[in-house]
Amino acid sequence: MRTVYALARYQDCQAGIDFLTSAFGFRVHEVSKNDSGVVNHAELLVGDDLIMIGEGKSGGPGIYVAVDDVDAHHDQARAAGAEITMGLVDQPYGSREYGCKDPEGNPWYFGTYRP
Numbered sequence: 001m002r003t004v005y006a007l008a009r010y011q012d013c014q015a016g017i018d019f020l021t022s023a024f025g026f027r028v029h030e031v032s033k034n035d036s037g038v039v040n041h042a043e044l045l046v047g048d049d050l051i052m053i054g055e056g057k058s059g060g061p062g063i064y065v066a067v068d069d070v071d072a073h074h075d076q077a078r079a080a081g082a083e084i085t086m087g088l089v090d091q092p093y094g095s096r097e098y099g100c101k102d103p104e105g106n107p108w109y110f111g112t113y114r115p
Contacts, residue, residue, distance in 0.1 A: 001114060002050070002066070002114065002115070003065060003066050003114075004063060004064070004065050004066075005050060005051065005052050005063070005064040005065075005066075005115070006051040006052070006061060006063065006064075007051065007052050007053070007054065007061060007062045007063060007064040007109055008051065008052075008053050008054075008061045008062075009053070009054055009055070009056040009057060009062070010053055010054075010055065010056075011055070011056070011057065013038075013039035013040060013041070013042055013053055013054070013055050014038075014039045016042075016053050017031070017039065017042050017044070017053065020044055020053070021044070024046075026044040026045065026046050026051070027044060027045040027046075028042065028043075028044060028045075029042075029043040029044060029045045029050060029115070030042065030043045030115065031043075032092060032093035034092055035092075038055075039055070040054065040055040040091075040092065040093075041053070041054050041055070041091065041092075041093045042054075043115050050115055052064055052115070056086075061107075062099075062106075062107035062108060062109055063106075063107075063108055063109070064097075064109040064110070064111065065108070065109070065110050066110075066111065066112065066113060066114045067110050067111070067112065068112070070088065070096050070097060070098065070110055070111055070112050071088060071096075073110050074088055074098045074110070077098075077100055077110075078100075081103065082100040082101065082102065082108075083100055083101040084098065084099070084100050085099045085100055085101055085107070086098055086099030086100075086109075091111070091113070093113065094112075094113060095111040095112050095113030096111060096112050097109060097110060097111025097112065097113065098110060098111070
């Protein structure tokens with residue numbers, strides 16, 4: 001079972017999937033759509049590894065780390081000075097998660113989802 005996942009954000013996840021599969025040969029593993037039918041989360045296979053893409057502001061990759069108690073993790077990160085960029089949220093694909101930046105501005109995402 002994996003714990004750390006590469007993550008990229010796309011304003012248009014379907015366009016991201018289309019590009020990554022056609023340009024780089026990634027393979028679709030799973031796609032989650034919101035109630036309007038718009039893709040908001042996807043998992044793509046790269047060899048035996050998996051990357052996730054999510055809906056949101058594009059602008060660079062991040063790292064997603066699966067944790068057991070995301071609420072406690074969030075509180076610990078905030079207390080240590082992490083800049084919370086996305087508050088705790090229950091996602092439609094079954095994860096509870098949050099996003100933050102470290103002191104150097106690197107994006108990190110933590111949640112309960114384990115593909």
